[in-house]
Amino acid sequence: GAGVSQSPRYKVAKRGQDVALRCDPISGHVSLFWYQQALGQGPEFLTYFQNEAQLDKSGLPSDRFFAERPEGSVSTLKIQRTQQEDSAVYLCASSPAPGSGRETQYFGPGTRLLVL
Amino acid sequence: GQNIDQPTEMTATEGAIVQINCTYQTSGFNGLFWYQQHAGEAPTFLSYNVLDGLEEKGRFSSFLSRSKGYSYLLLKELQMKDSASYLCASYNFNKFYFGSGTKLNVKP
Numbered sequence: 001g002a003g004v005s006q007s008p009r010y011k012v013a014k015r016g017q018d019v020a021l022r023c024d025p026i027s028g029h030v031s032l033f034w035y036q037q038a039l040g041q042g043p044e045f046l047t048y049f050q051n052e053a054q055l056d057k058s059g060l061p062s063d064r065f066f067a068e069r070p071e072g073s074v075s076t077l078k079i080q081r082t083q084q085e086d087s088a089v090y091l092c093a094s095s096p097a098p099g100s101g102r103e104t105q106y107f108g109p110g111t112r113l114l115v116l
Numbered sequence: 117g118q119n120i121d122q123p124t125e126m127t128a129t130e131g132a133i134v135q136i137n138c139t140y141q142t143s144g145f146n147g148l149f150w151y152q153q154h155a156g157e158a159p160t161f162l163s164y165n166v167l168d169g170l171e172e173k174g175r176f177s178s179f180l181s182r183s184k185g186y187s188y189l190l191l192k193e194l195q196m197k198d199s200a201s202y203l204c205a206s207y208n209f210n211k212f213y214f215g216s217g218t219k220l221n222v223k224p
Binding site (some may be wrong): 041042043048056091107 | 144149160166205210213217
């Protein structure tokens with residue numbers, strides 16, 4: 001079946017521009033995670049949804065970052081007034097059950113954001 | 117965040133065995149994952165440990181010691197396609213923490 005998809009795959013933004021990154025999780029997956037991965041680093045947790053509820057947003061680096069999952073499926077990560085330090089790969093992952101740490105996360109291919 | 121420590125880079129020969137170590141913080145710990153990530157691609161799941169001991173899955177095995185906050189990933193019969201980054205991730209206090217990854221170079 002289809003895996004996790006993300007769009008766009010690549011995004012170049014001018015500093016100060018707003019961007020929206022989309023994630024389509026595997027159908028029926030309850031949990032959805034957003035991560036930020038800088039070059040040569042591991043993924044860093046941004047936020048977690050269980051269905052439409054955003055249960056943890058402690059990893060969002062500033063109030064310029066906002067995520068939503070209004071119908072419990074597709075999610076959007078929005079970054080307002082982008083800065084150069086926002087340049088990274090943004091990964092989305094989903095898992096079939098509520099997050100208990102025991103479920104495998106299935107990652108999408110990521111959106112590579114470059115802020116000039 | 118939680119400190120996950122793993123070597124930055126390792127090199128091994130095709131057909132050999134390599135062990136990638138990982139240490140993590142034990143407070144609030146409830147699971148340890150290993151992922152493989154080829155350059156420019158998404159991480160893919162390799163293994164999961166929550167109890168002490170060795171989990172074997174084909175050429176890959178993973179070991180966990182909860183008391184020591186230590187895990188390793190063992191790759192046997194290395195193949196060229198195993199060249200990738202290997203990410204250790206721990207689940208602590210209901211959150212996933214990833215290490216920076218170990219870049220494995222497999223040479224002919």
